[in-house]
Amino acid sequence: MFKNRPQCSVCNKEIQANEEIFVKMRYPEAKGMTEIKAFIQYQGKIICEECNK
Numbered sequence: 001m002f003k004n005r006p007q008c009s010v011c012n013k014e015i016q017a018n019e020e021i022f023v024k025m026r027y028p029e030a031k032g033m034t035e036i037k038a039f040i041q042y043q044g045k046i047i048c049e050e051c052n053k
């Protein structure tokens with residue numbers, strides 16, 4: 001799903017496989033899941049479960 005190794009945007013911890021994450025992002029104006037996936041990759045901020053608490 002991610003090209004680069006995803007990191008938590010708060011603690012910079014590397015996200016492990018199957019780890020539960022939260023993504024903060026703007027909802028894209030364009031329609032469809034394809035655009036949403038692209039937005040997460042390029043604009044989404046990944047937050048690990050620990051930092052989200």
Ligand SMILES: [Zn+2]
Nearest residue numbers: 008011048051
């Ligand atoms: Zn974190």
